[in-house]
Structure formats: structure tokens, C-alpha cells
Amino acid sequence: MLSPELGHYALALACILAAAQGILPLIGAQRRDRRVMMLAPGLAVGQLLALLASFLCLVNAAVTDDFSVQNIAANSAVSKPLLYKITGVWGNHEGSILLWALILGICGAAVAAFGRNLPSALRARVIAVLGAVAAGFELFCLTTSDPFARVWPAPMDGQGMNPLLQDPGLAFHPPILYTGYVGFAVPFAFAIAALMEGRVDAAWGRWVRPWAVAAWCFLTCGIALGSWWSYYVLGWGGYWFWDPVENASLIPWLTGTALIHSAIVVEKRESLKIWTVLLAIATFSFSLSGTFLVRSGILNSVHAFANDPARGIFILGLLAVVIGGSLALFAYRAPTLTAGGLFAPVSREGALVLNNILLCSLCAVVVTGTMYPPFMSLLFDRTISVGKPFFDATTIPLAIPLFIFMGFGPMLPWKRAQLWPVLQRLWIAALLAGVAFAVFTFGMSGIPPILCSALAVWVICSSVLDIADRVRLFRMPLSGSLQRARMLPRSIFGTAIAHAGVGITILGLAAMSQAQHKIVEVPVGTTEHLAGYDWTLTDVKQEPGPNYTALVATLEVRHNGKIVTIMHPSKRSFNSQNQTTTEVSIHTNLLADLYGVLGDKHGTDAAPTYVLRLHYNPLAPWMWLGALIMAIGGALSLSDRRMRVGAPRRAKSSSDTVTTA
Amino acid sequence: MSTPPENTTRRRLLMAVPLAGAAVVGVGFWKMLSGMQHGSFNPHNINAPVLNRPVPDFSVPDQAPGQGFTAQDLRALTQPVLVNFFASWCIPCLAEMPTLMGLKDDLPMWGIAYKDRPENAAGFLKHSGNPFTRLGNDHDGRVGIDWGISGVPETFLIGPGGIIRWHSAAPLDVDTIRSTLAPLLESLKKS
Numbered sequence: 001m002l003s004p005e006l007g008h009y010a011l012a013l014a015c016i017l018a019a020a021q022g023i024l025p026l027i028g029a030q031r032r033d034r035r036v037m038m039l040a041p042g043l044a045v046g047q048l049l050a051l052l053a054s055f056l057c058l059v060n061a062a063v064t065d066d067f068s069v070q071n072i073a074a075n076s077a078v079s080k081p082l083l084y085k086i087t088g089v090w091g092n093h094e095g096s097i098l099l100w101a102l103i104l105g106i107c108g109a110a111v112a113a114f115g116r117n118l119p120s121a122l123r124a125r126v127i128a129v130l131g132a133v134a135a136g137f138e139l140f141c142l143t144t145s146d147p148f149a150r151v152w153p154a155p156m157d158g159q160g161m162n163p164l165l166q167d168p169g170l171a172f173h174p175p176i177l178y179t180g181y182v183g184f185a186v187p188f189a190f191a192i193a194a195l196m197e198g199r200v201d202a203a204w205g206r207w208v209r210p211w212a213v214a215a216w217c218f219l220t221c222g223i224a225l226g227s228w229w230s231y232y233v234l235g236w237g238g239y240w241f242w243d244p245v246e247n248a249s250l251i252p253w254l255t256g257t258a259l260i261h262s263a264i265v266v267e268k269r270e271s272l273k274i275w276t277v278l279l280a281i282a283t284f285s286f287s288l289s290g291t292f293l294v295r296s297g298i299l300n301s302v303h304a305f306a307n308d309p310a311r312g313i314f315i316l317g318l319l320a321v322v323i324g325g326s327l328a329l330f331a332y333r334a335p336t337l338t339a340g341g342l343f344a345p346v347s348r349e350g351a352l353v354l355n356n357i358l359l360c361s362l363c364a365v366v367v368t369g370t371m372y373p374p375f376m377s378l379l380f381d382r383t384i385s386v387g388k389p390f391f392d393a394t395t396i397p398l399a400i401p402l403f404i405f406m407g408f409g410p411m412l413p414w415k416r417a418q419l420w421p422v423l424q425r426l427w428i429a430a431l432l433a434g435v436a437f438a439v440f441t442f443g444m445s446g447i448p449p450i451l452c453s454a455l456a457v458w459v460i461c462s463s464v465l466d467i468a469d470r471v472r473l474f475r476m477p478l479s480g481s482l483q484r485a486r487m488l489p490r491s492i493f494g495t496a497i498a499h500a501g502v503g504i505t506i507l508g509l510a511a512m513s514q515a516q517h518k519i520v521e522v523p524v525g526t527t528e529h530l531a532g533y534d535w536t537l538t539d540v541k542q543e544p545g546p547n548y549t550a551l552v553a554t555l556e557v558r559h560n561g562k563i564v565t566i567m568h569p570s571k572r573s574f575n576s577q578n579q580t581t582t583e584v585s586i587h588t589n590l591l592a593d594l595y596g597v598l599g600d601k602h603g604t605d606a607a608p609t610y611v612l613r614l615h616y617n618p619l620a621p622w623m624w625l626g627a628l629i630m631a632i633g634g635a636l637s638l639s640d641r642r643m644r645v646g647a648p649r650r651a652k653s654s655s656d657t658v659t660t661a
Numbered sequence: 662m663s664t665p666p667e668n669t670t671r672r673r674l675l676m677a678v679p680l681a682g683a684a685v686v687g688v689g690f691w692k693m694l695s696g697m698q699h700g701s702f703n704p705h706n707i708n709a710p711v712l713n714r715p716v717p718d719f720s721v722p723d724q725a726p727g728q729g730f731t732a733q734d735l736r737a738l739t740q741p742v743l744v745n746f747f748a749s750w751c752i753p754c755l756a757e758m759p760t761l762m763g764l765k766d767d768l769p770m771w772g773i774a775y776k777d778r779p780e781n782a783a784g785f786l787k788h789s790g791n792p793f794t795r796l797g798n799d800h801d802g803r804v805g806i807d808w809g810i811s812g813v814p815e816t817f818l819i820g821p822g823g824i825i826r827w828h829s830a831a832p833l834d835v836d837t838i839r840s841t842l843a844p845l846l847e848s849l850k851k852s
Contacts, residue, residue, distance in 0.1 A: 278679060285683070296694060312694045320687055327680035334676040335669065371686070378693055389802070519750055599752045611752050 004069050004148040007057025011098070011148070014050035014105070015138035017043055021108070021131025025124035029196075037124040041112035044127050047134065048105040055089075055102050058147055062089050068154035071095060071147045077160035079547050087171035088161050093295060094147035096174060100291070101141060103175075103182040104134045111186060118207060125193035130185060136318045144311045163548070163574045163581050169229040177222030177249060181287040183215025184256060187263075188284035191277045192326055195333040200273040205266030208280065210638055212263060216256045217634040223249050224627030231620070232584050239512065239623060242391050247370040248290025254363040255283040258356045260634075265349050268414060272353070274334050279356075281330060285323040286363075292319065344416045351409035358402040365394045396448045403455040403506065407462035410495050411469070425469055429461035449510040456510065459503035463496040494637025498630045505626030511619035521602060523609045531616035533594065534558045540598075540610055548572040550583070553598045553610065557587065569598040569612075593617040716744075716823045717807040721797025724774050725783045729797040735771075736823030741849050743770045744817045745793070746805060748777045749785035751813045757832035758789040764838060765792035768846065775813050776802045818842065820849050 021043035028036025090099040108130040296312030437454035471484040539554040552570040567585035599611030720731035747754040772793035774782035818827035
């Protein structure tokens with residue numbers, strides 16, 4: 001029943017509904033016709049249902065091995081495990097666009113369902129903007145990347161999936177990352193709707209912020225998951241390669257982080273309004289450009305999807321309409337918005353402005369580094385590559401002041417603050433950071449990592465102090481402090497936790513710069529010394545797997561004569577794809593990873609030698625743990641009553657959504 | 662609340678800046694895409710020096726046990742030479758060495774140790790054999806950037822006059838030498 005044709009039909013239906021959703025509510029809002037405006041939620045839900053049906057048809061085709069569908073034949077195979085048949089649906093270009101559209105549909109329906117307390121014209125316009133964007137991408141999917149196209153004659157078996165992608169981490173990376181990317185469509189739609197109405201006020205800031213925070217949490221998790229995957233799958237011990245695809249996710253993360261901070265200023269002080277609207281537009285524009293330019297083949301990347309310049313032209317046209325259109329509206333309407341008042345540099349809002357300036361400078365640097373090579377090549381026919389040295393040299397000087405002010409910011413009161421009382425409250429954090437600096441100077445090499453680690457300690461300590469100070473810890477009986485903690489808004493805890501998460505990630509990143517590694521070519525029985533551990537290669541043998549044969553090494557790691565762990569790094573040769581993958585073996589105690597990789601076999605069969613790559617990665621898990629903590633902080637602040645309760649004049653919730661989304 | 666007219670104009674211009682910026686970038690992308698369709702622009706070549714062009718300006722200091730060289734040295738050549746980027750920390754480089762050793766009598770080879778400590782590179786050549794007649798060290802990787810390499814090993818065939826004739830971003834093997842490099846050398850020698 002769930003045939004590919006039905007899926008194709010449902011996708012076309014979704015596209016029509018999305019187009020209606022993009023047009024009718026706008027007309028209704030313009031004419032103040034309630035009946036037409038009330039069509040919006042129904043259309044949004046209808047579009048979502050059609051997309052769900054379409055997506056289920058594709059999943060069904062993948063699970064039932066329908067190789068007459070070209071997409072399935074090219075990416076699946078009978079022998080593929082069921083989990084990867086399902087997750088493989090979004091592991092290719094066509095399927096991932098469908099997933100993209102589905103998530104956008106979910107966003108539209110979520111606004112329809114949970115935005116009941118929004119003014120009806122604003123809600124109609126927000127849903128309409130989401131519908132218009134969705135219509136564009138569904139049209140793209142239908143015309144240039146049809147996931148349901150059939151092949152004839154149908155092959156007996158599919159070509160299978162790249163074995164590197166058969167990994168649970170990667171299976172769930174795209175949906176989470178896309179939810180982050182697409183989630184920023186909601187703040188974008190709010191921004192466009194506000195520009196159409198010509199009105200941005202504190203209530204707008206309050207409505208838009210939960211959506212931005214939710215998208216930000218997903219994007220944070222998505223980026224961390226991708227980085228973790230490259231760390232344990234690619235086997236190079238690296239976690240971030242400044243590859244265009246990685247940068248494409250980092251850029252909206254930076255502007256999105258700026259957005260969730262500047263929206264606070266809109267909400268509390270009715271200021272920075274135009275800037276916040278621009279950030280909302282920019283964040284979604286970067287999300288769109290990033291995901292789609294990667295597919296056009298312009299950006300040279302290792303993550304490449306199959307490229308097709310014809311597809312690229314369509315994408316570029318679509319981007320021109322969405323981004324160009326919204327920026328044109330911005331240029332037309334933003335000058336008419338009333339500008340907010342000026343405020344004192346030393347104040348909470350002043351600190352938030354500084355946060356925005358630094359985050360956006362960081363973003364500008366990453367954009368420059370990513371776009372420089374293709375533009376140099378286009379304009380001057382010169383070839384250059386921009387890599388880690390460039391990004392290290394440019395991002396660290398911008399990140400350092402950011403970390404310093406992160407400690408102060410949450411403690412500064414609104415409107416007008418004085419630095420001295422805040423400094424008095426933070427002296428413990430400053431002291432601890434100083435001590436950390438002294439300790440790290442002995443243990444680490446290189447000024448930037450030492451400085452960053454000390455600042456990470458500063459950020460974590462000042463976050464803890466902020467909470468301790470608010471609950472008057474040790475300055476009143478403990479029960480009183482607990483009572484105060486219970487009364488404290490959750491968003492305060494959310495901020496402190498998210499900031500501490502940033503500190504933990506920085507500690508991980510800085511410590512990773514001290515990682516040690518060694519590459520050796522040794523016969524079985526040799527012991528190598530690295531980072532105070534003795535690594536002994538005791539055995540290497542062949543083991544058959546379901547669709548590969550593996551060369552499995554046994555590596556005993558001892559510390560002071562005592563066995564720490566026995567690792568089994570292996571190398572798999574896949575018969576069908578003529579490809580080999582390395583299975584890294586990682587032993588972690590949360591303070592450091594021992595990371596072993598088995599390389600090629602050399603020497604004669606009588607006296608074989610094996611290439612081994614051994615890494616000692618201090619604090620490596622902290623990088624991703626910190627990101628998780630940031631997302632938890634974001635989620636916690638979403639659950640804050642103040643976020644759920646709308647502006648004073650509207651009594652009930654505007655966005656419980658996001659807590660469950 | 663009324664603002665002076667010139668102030669309003671400035672405000673309007675300022676708000677149009679994002680649109681103008683996006684438009685410029687958009688036109689750039691459009692040029693690239695149309696270039697890709699005509700074959701005049703290939704993003705995957707961005708990191709590779711253009712073939713049949715002179716080698717970039719560079720100089721690499723001595724790397725034991727050989728003598729360093731510069732772009733001028735390559736441009737002064739009358740015979741083809743192979744320039745190979747390698748590193749002691751690179752597993753494929755280790756695997757490639759026997760192939761290079763087998764080729765060294767037919768074709769002179771110059772090596773550049775990429776992002777490697779001189780003592781490590783020297784030790785590496787001691788163990789795996791040294792096919793290189795001249796050797797330079799690119800400790801900070803700057804020369805690698807000039808040449809646009811994406812990793813190690815990478816090999817360039819430099820024709821007479823210092824022109825880049827061929828480029829491989831993968832370890833050399835006997836098949837590649839037989840099918841691609843040898844015919845190219847023949848044609849270079851004839852011309």
C-alpha cells in the first residue's frame with residue numbers, strides 16, 4: 001500500500017499544501033480576515049501529514065528492499081542490517097532533502113499547535129513564511145532530486161552503503177543536526193513576520209527566544225555528535241578538521257548563539273531589535289547556504305554528496321529568493337522600526353552586546369576562511385588552502401576576550417552596573433583561574449592552550465559562584481540556601497550550566513593540543529612507550545565478519561606494570577565495496593583516552609610487521625561532554641516558567657512545545 | 662519622533678548593506694556554478710597547483726642527509742624530476758618508499774619533509790631507505806601550502822623549465838608508474 005508512487009504523490013500534495021500555506025494566511029493577515037487566517041494551522045498540519053506519509057513510503061521501500069527505486073538501489077543492499085536500512089534513508093542526498101522538508105513541516109505544525117496565544121495575524125504570517133520556505137524545498141525535491149524515481153530493469157541487489165557510514169553515531173547525527181538547522185527557520189519566520197507587521201517589541205523577543213534556544217540545543221548536539229564520529233571512526237585522532245562542511249555547521253551555531261543572547265535584550269530592555277531581527281535572518285540563511293552549497297559541489301569537502309551543477313543552479317535560485325527576499329524586506333522595513341535607547345557600557349545589556357560583537361567577529365572569521373579559497377580561485381585564478389594554522393591564529397584571539405567576559409556577564413545587573421562589586425564577588429574565580437594558570441604553565445606547553453585552560457577554569461568557577469551568590473550559600477543556613485535555590489528561575493541555572501559546559505569544552509580542546517601520539521611499525525611482541533604507558537602488541541589474527549574480514553590486534557596497555565586495558569583495534573576489508581575501514585579501539589577513564597589504531601601489514605608472511613598508531617588524548621571526552629552540558633543548560637532554561645508563560649497580557653503558554661520537542 | 666532626512670538616508674543605506682553583501686556572494690556562487698558546468702572552474706582543484714604551470718616560489722632548507730632547494734633550482738632543470746612530499750608520521754609514506762626506491766634509478770627524485778622534525782625525517786629515511794638526491798625540510802608546512810598539497814604523500818612530476826607536468830595526491834604504486842608516469846616521461850623526453 002505504501003508504494004513509492006503514493007510517496008511521490010504525497011510529496012506533491014505536501015508541496016501544494018505548503019504553497020497554499022505560504023499564500024493564503026498572508027492575504028488573510030493583510031485583509032484582517034480572520035477566516036482566511038484560520039486556514040494556516042490546518043494547512044500546516046495537513047502538509048506535515050502528507051510529508052509523513054511520503055517519508056513512511058520511502059522508509060517502507062528501504063525496509064522491504066525495493067530495488068526498483070533508484071535511491072534504494074544505489075544506497076542499500078539486502079545484507080544491510082535493518083537499523084541502517086532505516087537510517088540509510090537520510091544518508092543520501094534525496095532522502096536527506098525529504099527529511100529536511102519533514103522537519104520543516106514539523107516546525108510549521110508546532111507553531112500551529114503551540115502558538116495559540118500569539119496574536120492571530122502574527123501567527124498566520126509566521127506559519128505562512130514557514131510554508132513558503134517549505135514549498136520551495138519540496139519543489140526542489142520533486143524536480144531535481146526525486147527520492148522515488150524508479151529504475152528499470154530493477155537490479156537484484158543494491159550497491160550497498162559506504163561502510164564508513166554504517167555507524168550508530170552517524171545514523172542519528174543528520175536528524176539531530178537538521179533539526180538544529182531547520183529549527184532556526186522558526187525565529188527566521190518570526191523575524192519576517194515582524195518585518196511585515198513593522199513591529200518588534202518585548203513580547204516578540206519573548207516568543208522567539210524559546211524556538212531559538214531549542215534549535216540551538218539541537219545544533220549543539222548535532223555538531224558534537226559529528227565531531228565525535230570523526231574522532232572514533234576516521235582513526236586519525238582528530239576531532240575537527242576545519243572542513244567546509246564542518247564550518248557550515250559552526251557558522252550558524254555562532255550566529256545562533258549570538259541570537260539567543262540578543263533576544264534577551266529585546267525581551268528585557270526592548271533594545272537591539274533590528275540587530276536581533278537581522279541575526280534571526282542571518283542564522284537561518286547560513287543554515288540554508290551551508291547545507292545546500294555543500295550539495296552543489298562549490299565547497300570542496302571530504303563529506304561530499306554526489307554533486308550536480310544543475311541542482312546547484314536550482315538551489316542558488318531558491319537561496320536567492322529566500323535570503324535575498326528576506327534581506328530586501330529587511331532593507332525596506334528595518335529603517336522604519338523604532339531604534340532602542342542607548343545604554344551604559346557596564347551593564348548586563350552592555351555585556352550582551354559585547355558577546356554579540358565577539359561571536360559575530362568569530363563568525364566572520366570562519367566565513368572568510370571557508371569562502372576565501374573558492375573566491376580567490378574565481379577572481380584571481382590563484383589557488384590557496386586555508387587550514388588549521390589560519391583558524392588557530394584568528395579564532396583564539398577573539399575567543400579569549402569572549403571567555404573573560406563570559407565570567408562577568410551573568411553577574412552584571414541590568415541598566416547600570418558597577419564593575420567593582422562584581423569583581424569583589426568573583427575574586428574566588430579569579431584566584432582559582434590564577435592558580436590554574438600557574439599549574440598549567442608547568443604541565444602544558446604553548447601559551448594559547450595554557451591561557452585558554454585558565455580561562456575555562458574562570459568561566460566554570462564564575463558560573464558556580466553566580467549560583468552560589470544568588471542562593472547566598474554559606475552566608476545563611478543551608479536550608480535557607482536550598483529554599484532560595486528552589487525559588488530561583490530555572491533559566492538562571494540554565495545559563496550557569498550552559499556557560500560551565502562551554503568551560504568544559506574549552507578545557508577539553510586545550511588539553512587535546514597536548515595530545516601525544518606515535519606511529520610505529522613493529523612485529524608482534526614489541527612494547528612501545530607513550531605518555532607513561534607501555535603498549536604491547538601481543539597478537540594479530542584474522543577474524544571473519546558478516547560482510548567483511550577483519551585483522552584484529554590485541555594490544556595490552558600497562559601503567560607501572562599493572563594492566564590498564566586490553567584493546568582490540570582492527571582493520572576490516574569489505575568484500576563487496578573493495579574498501580577497508582579501521583576500527584579504532586578507545587579506552588577512556590574520562591580524564592584521558594587511550595586510542596589505538598591498527599594500520600597496514602608489512603614485511604614477509606614469515607616475519608610480518610604491523611603499523612600501529614597510538615594516541616594519548618588527555619580530556620578528549622570533555623569536548624563532547626561540554627557540548628552536551630551546554631544543550632542541557634539550554635533545555636533547562638526552556639523549562640523555565642518565564643519562558644512558557646507568555647507576555648503579561650497573555651496569560652497562557654506560548655511555547656511548551658520546545659520542552660518536549 | 663522625527664529624524665533629520667540625511668540621517669534617515671544613512672539608516673536606509675546601512676540596512677541595505679546585508680542585502681548588497683549577500684548579492685555579491687550570490688553572484689560569485691553563480692559564476693562558480695556556471696564555471697563548473699563549462700569545466701572552467703573545478704572546486705576540487707582548488708588545493709592543487711594548476712598543471713602545466715611553473716612551480717610556485719619557495720625555498721626549503723637542508724634536510725639531512727641531503728641539500729635543500731628552491732624554485733630557481735627546479736626551473737633551471739633540463740631533465741624531468743619527481744618532487745615528493747613525505748613525513749615520518751605518515752603511514753602511506755612508509756608504504757610508498759619501496760616503490761620510490763625502485764624508481765630512483767630511472768628518475769631523479771627530490772624530497773620535502775612536510776611538518777616534520779629534521780631528526781625524525783632523517784631517522785625515517787635511514788630505516789626506509791633514501792631515494793632522494795636532494796632533500797628539504799618544510800617544518801611549518803608553509804611550502805606545502807604554496808604547493809597546495811592536501812596531505813602526504815603527494816608527488817609532482819616537474820618537467821624541464823620547472824613546469825608541473827603531473828600530480829598525484831595518492832601514494833605511488835607500480836601500476837600508476839607503468840600506466841601514467843612512464844608514458845608521460847617518454848613524451849617529455851621526446852619533446
